[in-house]
Amino acid sequence: MQTHTAKRIEIVIEKPLEGRLTDALTKAGVTGYTVVPVRGGSGRSGPWTREGQVGRAGMVMVICLIKPERLDALLEAAFAVVERHIGIVSISDALVLRADRF
Amino acid sequence: MQTHTAKRIEIVIEKPLEGRLTDALTKAGVTGYTVVPVRGGSGRSGPWTREGQVGRAGMVMVICLIKPERLDALLEAAFAVVERHIGIVSISDALVLRADRF
């Protein structure tokens, strides 16, 4: 089956920033992303869980499949939003079916 | 620790199709999969969010770890279901503990 190389970017970010991040991604030419809920986690800012949470803001995970040549533009855009906030950005290699989709 | 090479397939698909996809995967010899909820996303068919959603169908993400030699059978099966629908399929390399599990 015909596949196309792609980059898979996974960004965990605070929920109040979700709209700003997806706007920035769209501006950077990203044509698709998927947002997955997050139940809890831990990092430099300590552990938290969705149900025992103060402030109830929480985090979300944004997953983005893009053409490799768009990676830098995306990372710039994502970083500008994530920079001052808690969260993490990771990149891995992937193949995608149906090139018209991304 | 002993690990085994595997392929990780990630399929985002409309919720009404979930049962058809997992049935097709099972028929294609897939022995395990995990379904993760999706909060929202964007693609060729535009942006949507679970809470501000018309029709309330939404999407899900199906993750599948398989032996590399089964990849083609799985992609055929998945593609037959996904083909006419909105959604995206991606593949990446992975290692898995406990070969008996997949």
Next chain:
Amino acid sequence: MQTHTAKRIEIVIEKPLEGRLTDALTKAGVTGYTVVPVRGGSGRSGPWTREGQVGRAGMVMVICLIKPERLDALLEAAFAVVERHIGIVSISDALVLRADRF
């Protein structure tokens, strides 16, 4: 943009074990992880879905980005918890922005 190589570990495990797993990870020197809810799945112990579920325990997915050199310690720790339980552990290569975060 400056990136750092990392390993991405994805563990699907029963919810009652979540606390034990994250405690074990923390003891093994893992500084961050993200927990994602799981709607359902299938494996050797059969299919299940969150909403049609007996016992209502369910599963969760724990995602962990670590420095490659920490992989073995993490796998030992994770395996000790997962060993007797249903669930699956997979590893893939990744790049991470902001080395201070992991």
Next chain:
Amino acid sequence: MSEILALAGANLGSPIILSFALGLAAALARSDLSIPEAVAKGMSIYLLFAIGFKGGASVAAHGLDATLLMAVGAGIILSFGLPLLAFAMLRIMTGFSRLDAAAVAAHYGSISIVTFVAATSVLEGKAIDAEGYMVAVAAAMEAPAILSALWLVARDGTGRAMEPGLMREILLNGSIVLLVGSFVIGMVTGEKGLAEISSFIVSPFKGVLCLFLLDMGLVAGRGLRQSKNVLGLGAVAFGILMPLAGASIGLAMGVIIGLSTGGVVLLMVLAASASYIAVPAAMRVALPEANPAIYLTLSLGVTFPFNLTLGIPLYVALATLTVGG
């Protein structure tokens, strides 16, 4: 006429409609107000259970009318037939493809249970009785329209063989099962059963309906914002003319089979309303190439608000004029 306006005015000032308007306004203003999906689904289960149970208990109290079978039959005929009318109107009034037109048509043959519930609550406010078995008619009307739409598509070869399993999924979809099931429970346990749980399913009913319509307003508003340019003028006109046409046919059939004024109103509402839960899900499986933005925006963004605000009082007035009240 002035009476109809007064009715419409009173209807517009009810907490139910105002809650819907609040949701709509909040969404259009891009407020982040939202009701969690699980809570909205919980409320819809509550409403279906309550409306089914009350219908069944009312049948137990008043005995089974000879018109029951006729009413269910009329409902099924409407559900099969209205899509053909809708399809013809769409082909004339809009530039939609045959596929999109068929998908929209399926929605208008089927029903919106929330519109039905809102109408019930308006009737109660006016102390107009209606046949309890109208909820069974509602359940019977959910599915046939889908078959008509598939037939419309199959006719010119743009469709495919029906997806295996789809028929069972449609007939056993959650809302049909819950509506019919709670109707039967209400019928079996009767007034005694109703008394046992009436402080759950009767007293708070209208309040829950307010919150549910708040959510419907939010969803409809977000849908309208995301699909602003999907509908042309012709489509919007269809979204208002089609319920009027459906209600007129419903009126005629209701009078012919001899329903009470309230029963006629409810049959008009069922004919006039368009599905936005069961049919969209079925369309995603059966006609995935049809554009969901079109049918959802029409059904939820145009016809639902029209029926809720102007339609229901109009249908009440027409039925009262025709049947007497």
Next chain:
Amino acid sequence: MSEILALAGANLGSPIILSFALGLAAALARSDLSIPEAVAKGMSIYLLFAIGFKGGASVAAHGLDATLLMAVGAGIILSFGLPLLAFAMLRIMTGFSRLDAAAVAAHYGSISIVTFVAATSVLEGKAIDAEGYMVAVAAAMEAPAILSALWLVARDGTGRAMEPGLMREILLNGSIVLLVGSFVIGMVTGEKGLAEISSFIVSPFKGVLCLFLLDMGLVAGRGLRQSKNVLGLGAVAFGILMPLAGASIGLAMGVIIGLSTGGVVLLMVLAASASYIAVPAAMRVALPEANPAIYLTLSLGVTFPFNLTLGIPLYVALATLTVGG
């Protein structure tokens, strides 16, 4: 005998049981009807809070009986002891491994709070009073059975050292804490507190219970479908004989310590019912090799429906015969 049948008949026709049956039927017919996990959990929190609060308020009203301590003591003894009986019966009647048998046994020593709630509601329907502190007995019976099961396993070396932290988790599990906590709140605030919130925890109680049992029916039905061939005839027989045995022992102990008729019924129900929330979670941690399909199907698919439909009216009849009503 004919009286018992009449009782069972009346019980079967109640909205509560019919809602459960509806859920069961919908799941077995593979309808997609489902209640969101969050809503189901919300309803269970409501039921636990309400039942605990009402028990506490009733204790505040009637004063603390001298039998309270004895009843709690009896509950603890039952919870420790019943698993031994269950284990013995399982080893004779089924081919389950020692591990599986022990895991099942833990469930039958512990309790099902929903069965307890349903029994309370049946007693209320018959105007039979029961000691308010029976909810404290219920809470006391949740955990000891788990220890008995672990001891059964440890005895022959198939087990391991108890997981650190497990004991605290079991004793502080959400339902025990909520039940005991709301019992204490009810006791402290008394009839006055109850009056303040009775239109929340008393009036809609039975209706919420209907919807909750609808969900239990869905879950039990899906469980039965997924694990059809897990249970042989012997296991199914155990799932019906064990509650009868437990109820008989509960009857004897209730009579000995001098509970009222209602109190005896509730102790029988606690002894007869099997856990399907707290114990399964503990088993996944403590005895992960035991097959969850076995213990869940038995507890939720066989014993729960049996108690709900036939068991409760039977226990009411037996207690009334023995103690008088």
Next chain:
Amino acid sequence: MSEILALAGANLGSPIILSFALGLAAALARSDLSIPEAVAKGMSIYLLFAIGFKGGASVAAHGLDATLLMAVGAGIILSFGLPLLAFAMLRIMTGFSRLDAAAVAAHYGSISIVTFVAATSVLEGKAIDAEGYMVAVAAAMEAPAILSALWLVARDGTGRAMEPGLMREILLNGSIVLLVGSFVIGMVTGEKGLAEISSFIVSPFKGVLCLFLLDMGLVAGRGLRQSKNVLGLGAVAFGILMPLAGASIGLAMGVIIGLSTGGVVLLMVLAASASYIAVPAAMRVALPEANPAIYLTLSLGVTFPFNLTLGIPLYVALATLTVGG
């Protein structure tokens, strides 16, 4: 004084406070008791809708007081001004950075609607009337404090340009929209509308509040456990002194503009309480470098329980002494 103690004692024994205490205790004991996020959010929507609607209906019944505008104006002034006082106190009493101090200050200028709701319910229990439009004052006080905090930060250049879109987000945040919207609906539909849905928004209100406070207790307790060492003695003292200072200013302003006793109490409560939903979310966007553990622990872990248990009865007593009751 002894009267205040008696008041506080009665308050501490109410089901509302005890439910909060149960949640707090369960969380501190590390029980796994938890209320699903969706259910908690559903309850908060219910509470906002009910409190807004009742306020509006009460305005419709009693007519618009000339003091309405003054009260809203006083609220806005308080919300703008209190952060300056809080900031000054924090710089003296704690070692927090200017950024952290400004973020905390924003919370104390804004309000906690749950504290407001709990105070309403205490007033009802004592049959003390309050102006219905106080919910409008509450809504007006949510946002201005955020601007003050941003100004405090911008003053010394540690801040940046205001995030685009933030202002709209703050003003149209869900709770403001719902509160104002349901207030307007209540005002439009009046006593008649209230009667239609009072068995939903009036009767079960207090019970829902209990469960909601149970959740607040759980959340506050988990927050306290996770951030035990975040707050020094000075910070804790601030968390108690600041509400007292705010309440005193609120008392003075309420008396000056001529509110009733109940109205004065509510203005004191608004001034004394600190936000824990809207402001934290805004701070994560506007001042992400500020430490959330500090402001959430102070607001939710110190000030909220203080107001709920001791503060409210104290404010009632002070207002009654000053205005008469």
